[in-house]
Amino acid sequence: MKKLFAQLRLLLLPAAAAFMPSPCAAQIDTAVFSLLSLDRPGMERVAALHDAGDDEAAAAELLHYFRRRSGVTTPFVDTVNIAITDEERRWADEGMEHRFFVHTGYQPSFHYGDDIDWQYWPVHDNELRWQLHRMKWWAPMGKRFRETGDERYAREWMAQYLDWMRKNPLTAYHRSENIELETADNVYFAWRPLEVSDRLEFQIHQFLYFLPALDAGFLTHFLVNYHRHAEHITGHFSKQGNHLLFEAQRLVFAGVFFPEFRDAAQWRARGAEILGREIGVQVYDDGMQYELDPHYHLESINIFYNALRMMTANGYRDELPDGYLDKVRSMVEILYNISFPDYTNPMFGDAKQHDRDFLLPSYRAWAEVFGDDAMVLRMATEGREGSVPDYLSRAFRTSGFYVLRSGWDGGATQMTLKAGPPAFWHNQPDNGTFELWHRGRNFFPDSGSYVYAGSREINELRQWFRRTRVHNTLTLDGRDLERTDSHCLAWSTGGKSDVAAVENPSYDSLTHRRWVFFVERRFFVIVDEAYGPAEGSVELNYNFIEGAELAADGSAATSFPDGNNILVRVFSDSPLAVQEREGWVSRSYRSRSERLSAAWKAAKGGDPVRFITVILPVDDASAHSVEARLRGEFDPHGVAADVKVDGRRYKLRYNL
Ligand code: CA
Numbered sequence: 001m002k003k004l005f006a007q008l009r010l011l012l013l014p015a016a017a018a019f020m021p022s023p024c025a026a027q028i029d030t031a032v033f034s035l036l037s038l039d040r041p042g043m044e045r046v047a048a049l050h051d052a053g054d055d056e057a058a059a060a061e062l063l064h065y066f067r068r069r070s071g072v073t074t075p076f077v078d079t080v081n082i083a084i085t086d087e088e089r090r091w092a093d094e095g096m097e098h099r100f101f102v103h104t105g106y107q108p109s110f111h112y113g114d115d116i117d118w119q120y121w122p123v124h125d126n127e128l129r130w131q132l133h134r135m136k137w138w139a140p141m142g143k144r145f146r147e148t149g150d151e152r153y154a155r156e157w158m159a160q161y162l163d164w165m166r167k168n169p170l171t172a173y174h175r176s177e178n179i180e181l182e183t184a185d186n187v188y189f190a191w192r193p194l195e196v197s198d199r200l201e202f203q204i205h206q207f208l209y210f211l212p213a214l215d216a217g218f219l220t221h222f223l224v225n226y227h228r229h230a231e232h233i234t235g236h237f238s239k240q241g242n243h244l245l246f247e248a249q250r251l252v253f254a255g256v257f258f259p260e261f262r263d264a265a266q267w268r269a270r271g272a273e274i275l276g277r278e279i280g281v282q283v284y285d286d287g288m289q290y291e292l293d294p295h296y297h298l299e300s301i302n303i304f305y306n307a308l309r310m311m312t313a314n315g316y317r318d319e320l321p322d323g324y325l326d327k328v329r330s331m332v333e334i335l336y337n338i339s340f341p342d343y344t345n346p347m348f349g350d351a352k353q354h355d356r357d358f359l360l361p362s363y364r365a366w367a368e369v370f371g372d373d374a375m376v377l378r379m380a381t382e383g384r385e386g387s388v389p390d391y392l393s394r395a396f397r398t399s400g401f402y403v404l405r406s407g408w409d410g411g412a413t414q415m416t417l418k419a420g421p422p423a424f425w426h427n428q429p430d431n432g433t434f435e436l437w438h439r440g441r442n443f444f445p446d447s448g449s450y451v452y453a454g455s456r457e458i459n460e461l462r463q464w465f466r467r468t469r470v471h472n473t474l475t476l477d478g479r480d481l482e483r484t485d486s487h488c489l490a491w492s493t494g495g496k497s498d499v500a501a502v503e504n505p506s507y508d509s510l511t512h513r514r515w516v517f518f519v520e521r522r523f524f525v526i527v528d529e530a531y532g533p534a535e536g537s538v539e540l541n542y543n544f545i546e547g548a549e550l551a552a553d554g555s556a557a558t559s560f561p562d563g564n565n566i567l568v569r570v571f572s573d574s575p576l577a578v579q580e581r582e583g584w585v586s587r588s589y590r591s592r593s594e595r596l597s598a599a600w601k602a603a604k605g606g607d608p609v610r611f612i613t614v615i616l617p618v619d620d621a622s623a624h625s626v627e628a629r630l631r632g633e634f635d636p637h638g639v640a641a642d643v644k645v646d647g648r649r650y651k652l653r654y655n656l
Contacts, residue, residue, distance in 0.1 A: 028059040032220040035227045036062075036260050042069065043260070059216040066219070067211060074257060075309050077208045082147050088140035095137030096156050102132045105451070105590030116160065118167050119186050124455035126181055127589075133168070133195040135160075139202050142209025154213030157206065162218070165225055175236045182455060193236045194243045196229050197250035203229075204257050223258075230254045230267050237274070241424050242289070242296045242303070245282065248274035249303040256314050268316065275307050276321040279328075287330030288399030292418070293349030293426040294338060301331045302362060309365075329373065332366050336375055337394055337403050338416045340442065343379070346416045346435040347446035350426040353587040356382075375408075393493040393518070395500065400431075400486050402500040404493075406521040413438045413617060415524060417516060419486035419502035428466040429481040431504040432473035432514045436524070436566075438617045443545045443558065443566045444472055445595075448586035465586060469541045470597065474512045474528050474611075477536045478599075481506045489513070489656060496520050499654050501639075509534035515639050517652050524615040525628065525652060527639050531608035538609045539599040540570060543583055548596040554578045556598060557621035567621040570613045571628050574602035608634040612641055 033055065038047035042065055049058035091101040091109075098116055099109045103125075110122050112132075121129045138157055145153035168190040179188055189195070203226060214222075233251050238244040248271040255261075255268030282290050282300065289300040305328055311317050339345045343356040360380070367380035377386030388408035395402045400420025406413045417434040428449075436444045447470040451462050464470070468480045475481070483505045490501035498518040506512045515527040530538045548558045548566075554576070556568040570576065583597025602609045612628045624646055631640040638655035 028055055028217045029220040029224045030055045032062070032223045033058065035224065035262060037262050040260055056216075059220050063214060063216040063219050072257060072259065073313050074204060074208070074253075075313050076306070077205050079146060079208050082143050084140065084143040084147055088143060091137040092140035092144040092153065095141055095160075096153070100132065100135075101137050102134075103128055104588065116163055116167070118164060118190065123458075124182065125451060125458045126454045127452050128454075129181075129189045130192055130195055133164075133190045133192075134198040134202070135164075136202075139205040139209065142206050145213065146209050151213050154210045157210055158214070158218045161225075162221060165221065170228060170232060173232070173236060175238075191232060193233055193238060193247050196232050197247040200226070200229050200233070200250040200254045204253060223261075226254070226258065227261055227263070230261075230263065234267065234270060241282070241291060242299055242426075244274065245278055245300055245303045248272075248278065249307045252307045253310055256310050256316065268311075269319065271307070272311065272316075272319045275304060276324060279304055279324060283327055283331060284396075284398040286396040286398045286401075287327070287332075287334035288396060288401060288420075289331065290399070290423055291349065291426045292399060292420050292423040293351050294335070294345040294347070295351035295354070296349070296426050297331065297335060298345070298354070298359075298362065301328060301335065301366075304328045304331070305366065305369075308369075325369070329370050332370060332376055333373065334396055334399075334401065336379055337396070338401050340414055340416075340435075340437040341408055341410055341412050342437075342440060344437075344442065346418070347448045347587065348418050348430065348433070348435075349423075349428050350449040350452065351446075352448065352589065353445070391493075392521070393498045395488065395491040395493075397488045397491070400488075400502070402488075402491070402502070402516070404498045404500065404516065404518040404521075404524075406518075410440055413521065415516065415518065417500060417502070419488075419504060419514070420484075422483075422485050427484070428471070429468045429484050430471040430473060431481060431484045431486045431506070432502065432512060432528075433471035434516075436615065438566065439564045441545065441560070441564050443548070443615075444543065445545060445585050445587070447471065447543060447584060448592075449589075450584075450586040450592055451590060465584070469539065469581075469599065470543055470583070472542050474506070474514070474530055475539045475541060475599075476507050476510050476530070476534055476604075478539060479507070482508060490515075490654060492654075501654065501656075507532070507534060510538075515654065517654075519643070519650055519652070523617060523645065524613075525641065525643055525650075526611075526613040526615070527630065527641060528611040528613070529608055529634055529639075530604065530610070531634060533606060535605055536603075537601050538604045539601050540611045540613070541597070541599050542568065542570075542613075543585070544568075544596040544598075546585065546593055546595045550578065550580055550596060550598055554600070555621075555626075556596065557618075559621065563619040565618050565621055567616045567618050567624055567626060568613065569626045569628070570600040570611055571630075572600070572602050572609070572611045573630055574604075574609050576611075577601045610634060612643075614643060614645070616645060 033050045046058050046061045098112045100112050101109045112120050141153045141157050171187050173187050233247050251267045252271035255264045289297040343359045363380040367376050370376045374386040375389050393404045402417040404415045415434050415436045419431050447465050450465045451458050469475050486502045486504040489503050492499040500516045503513045510532040513529040517525040550556050558565045578600050581597050583595045584592045585595050586592040614626045614628050618624045627644040640653040643650040
C-alpha cells in the first residue's frame with residue numbers, strides 16, 4: 001500500500017498542476033481479480049493472463065473488456081447525445097479548481113483547497129458535510145469530457161477519485177442513530193450509507209463518460225472501491241424510510257451494471273427483495289409514501305420506478321414482485337392529485353417547491369410505462385396529449401390527503417388538506433394544515449423546512465419551520481401538537497359542493513375537529529372546533545402568501561394588481577383577538593422570505609371553542625363583504641352555519 005500511495009501522490013497535484021501533461025498511471029490493485037467472476041464469457045483473456053501471473057497485462061485486458069462490453073445497458077446515461085446544462089458546465093469547471101458544488105443552499109461553492117480537504121465543514125449543516133461525498137460535479141466533468149474531448153477532465157477526475165480514496169478510508173463503522181456528528185469521525189460522513197449509495201449510482205455514470213480515458217491501473221482501484229461500497233451497503237442498511245429505499249435501488253443498479261463481480265447477483269437480489277417488501281410497507285394503499293412529504297414521495301416514486309427500468313432494460317423484470325407496477329402507478333396518481341395544475345407541490349413536511357421544469361423529466365419517464373393513464377400523458381406532454389381525470393375532488397383517506405378542486409387547469413381553485421396518520425422523519429406536526437391555490441397563485445404556501453439538521457444554530461432554524469403554529473391549523477397555547485393521528489369524519493363530493501371533515505387528538509386534553517366546505521366549488525368555509533377539558537388559549541393559525549395584510553377589522557387579504565386575490569375573515573362564538581407574528585416561507589433550502597402570519601385567539605374554559613373562517617377568492621377584497629356564524633352549540637354529531645357573501649345567504653349543514 002505504501003508504494004501505491006507514493007505513486008498516488010503524483011496524481012494528487014494541486015489544481016493548476018492538473019492541467020500539466022498526464023501524471024503516470026496508477027499502479028494496479030491486484031485485489032480486483034479475486035472480486036470478479038473470471039469465468040464469465042468475454043473474460044477469458046483476463047483470466048488467462050491473471051493465471052499466468054501477469055496482472056499488469058490482465059488489468060489492461062480488463063479495461064479492453066469493459067470498452068467492448070455489450071449486453072449491459074443503462075437507460076440513465078447516453079454517451080452519444082450528451083445532455084448537459086450550463087449549470088452542470090459550471091459545476092464541472094469549478095470542480096476542476098476544487099470549488100465543489102455540494103448543495104444549492106450554499107452558493108457560491110466553497111473552495112476545498114489545492115490539496116483537497118475532504119473534511120472541510122465551513123457551515124455546520126450536516127447536509128453540507130454529507131453531500132460533499134456525493135461529488136455532484138464528477139458526472140458533469142464526465143459530460144464536459146465527452147462534450148469537449150479535453151482529457152484534463154478525465155485526468156482530474158481520476159486524481160480526485162484516488163485522492164478521495166486515500167483520505168477517506170473505510171474504518172470501523174457502527175450504524176447508530178445517536179452519533180454526535182459535531183465530534184464524529186470522518187467515516188460517519190464519507191461512508192454514511194445514503195452517500196455510499198449515491199456514489200454507487202453516479203459512479204456508473206462517471207465510469208461510462210470517462211471509460212475512453214481510463215487507464216488500467218485506475219480501473220482496478222475503481223472496481224475495488226466500488227465493490228467496497230456495495231458491500232458496505234449490504235452490511236449497513238438504514239432501518240426504514242427513503243434512505244433504505246435509495247440504498248436498495250442503488251444496490252440493484254450496482255448488481256445489474258457490474259455483473260462481473262462475484263457478488264453482483266446477490267446485490268441485485270437483495271436490493272430487489274427490499275424494494276419489493278418496502279413498497280408494501282412504505283406505500284399506503286392510496287399510493288402515498290409514509291413520510292407524507294411530497295418531495296420524498298416523488299423521490300420514492302423514482303426510486304421504485306428507476307429500479308424497475310434498470311431491471312427491465314437488462315432482463316430482470318421478473319425478479320420484482322407482482323403488484324409492484326400497480327403500486328408505482330398509484331404513487332404517480334396521488335402525486336398529480338395533490339399537486340397543483342402548474343405542477344407545483346404543497347411543501348408539507350420537509351418538501352421544497354418543485355416546478356414544471358423539475359417535474360417534466362419524471363412525467364416523461366413515467367409516461368413510457370403509464371401512458372395509458374391519460375393524466376400522466378397530459379402532464380408529460382404539457383397538455384398536448386392525454387386528458388384530465390373524470391373526477392374533481394378526491395380523498396386519500398389512509399394517508400390523509402384531501403383534495404378539493406374546481407378543475408384541473410390554470411383557472412382552477414384547489415385546496416390540498418393534510419390530516420394523516422403518524423409519520424416519519426420528514427413529516428411535521430401539522431395535521432389539519434392546507435395549501436390553497438387559485439388561478440396560478442398559492443395563497444397559503446406551507447412554511448417549508450429551510451434546513452434539515454446540524455449544529456444547534458441550524459437545528460433551531462429547522463425547529464422554527466417545523467413547529468405547528470407556522471402551519472394553517474389549530475394550536476393550544478401555541479404549542480406543537482402532541483399527537484398527529486387524524487382520521488376522516490366525513491367526505492362528500494357528489495353534489496355542487498364538497499365537504500371534508502377530519503379530527504386529530506392534538507393534545508392530551510384537546511381534540512381538533514376541522515370541517516372544510518368548498519361551497520359551490522367557489523369559496524371555502526372552514527369550521528374549527530376545539531373540545532376537551534383543556535383550558536388555555538386556543539389559536540387558529542394562518543400563514544399567507546407574501547404581500548397579504550391584516551386589516552383593522554381583523555380580516556386578511558391580498559391586493560395583487562392582477563385582480564387575483566383572496567379575502568379571509570374569521571369569526572367565533574367566543575371573543576376573538578387577532579395577533580400578527582413573525583412569518584416566513586421557504587420554498588428552497590436556505591432561502592426564505594417574510595410573509596404575514598397571524599393567529600386568531602380565543603380563551604378556552606371547559607367548553608368547546610369554535611371558529612368559522614371564510615376564504616373568498618376575489619378581484620378586489622375591499623369590494624366584497626363576508627359574514628358567518630355557527631348555528632347552535634357544539635354538536636359531536638354534526639355542524640351548522642350561516643354564511644353571507646356579498647349579501648347572498650348560504651346555509652351550511654352536515655350531519656355525521
Ligand atoms: Ca411545513
